[in-house]
Amino acid sequence: MKKIILLILTFALVINLCACFKDKTPAVSETYESDSEETLPENESVAETTPPLSEIPLELYSVEIKQETLDTGKYTASLIYPHISGYSDAETEEKVNAIIYSYVMRKMNTSVAETGAESGVEYFIDSFNVTYKGDKLISALCRGSVDAQDTAYSASFAYGINIDLSSAKLISFDSIVDYNGFKNDFVSGGYKIIYGYEKLLSETTAADLVAQYDPLYSIYPEFYIKEQSGDLSLGVIVDTVQIYGDVAALEGALEGKRYTTEYFTELTEEKVAKK
DSSP: OHHHHHHHHHHHHHHHHHHHHHHTSOGGGGTOOOSOOOOOOTTOOHHHHSOOGGGSOOOOOEEEEEEEEEEOSSEEEEEEEEEEEOOSOHHHHHHHHHHHHHHHHHHHHHHHHHHOOSSOEEEEEEEEEEEEEOSSEEEEEEEEEEEETTTTEEEEEEEEEEEETTTTEEOOHHHHBOHHHHHHHHHTTOOEEEESOTTHHHHSOHHHHHTTOBGGGTBOOEEEEEEETTEEEEEEEEEEHHHHSEEEEEEEEOTTOTTBOHHHHHHHTOOOOOO
16 A cells, blocks of 8 residues: 555656646747757757847848739730838838839830830730849849731830839939940940840940940930849840840849949949959
């Protein structure tokens, strides 16, 4: 009988000890899931393997690609455009999305008008890729085509959209680069064809391609900013539709280029080396 009582008391003590240890377990461990079953070295703690908050990349805002179909009777349009959400300033977010949509619609109306057709126009955007996403700048590249059945008009198009998020305004080409410096780099072969007629530069010259732009009248090429593996490039879209029925995009690396402006450096927060 004494042995049974002793066993009961021992069992009760074990239960109480387990309850005490459970109460002392840190709450954070309930949500922490290890990616590995390996044990830590004796001189290393979980806290030491967790990066400080300042080193954890935070999502500034989300970008989704929206689609929309229009049919006005004169033309049908298939639109694709970016839409941001979760930005820290709701008013700025609303303005930026309004700018993007307004710009997309303006480009569409211009392309449809250039066909000269009264009806039967098909406007199609097949891609809208975000090429740079930062806390002060968002840049994207749009590609598509427009066709008019009655006039047998068919052309490809491309354009960039670049927005200063801090001021919720479109960015102009001459605000981020000195045009003469860009032109010299372009003419000397600093920009390579990304898409378009692959033999373009063998059948014409880079000087001929930029001759259609004139800073005196604020006529500049469409452009976009591209970031890839931490390197920044400037993409320019040149109009070659009249000759080749398509547009061409050329990109040039910006590292070490003196013609970028201080405003560009502020927008990208990159240390663009000045030689």
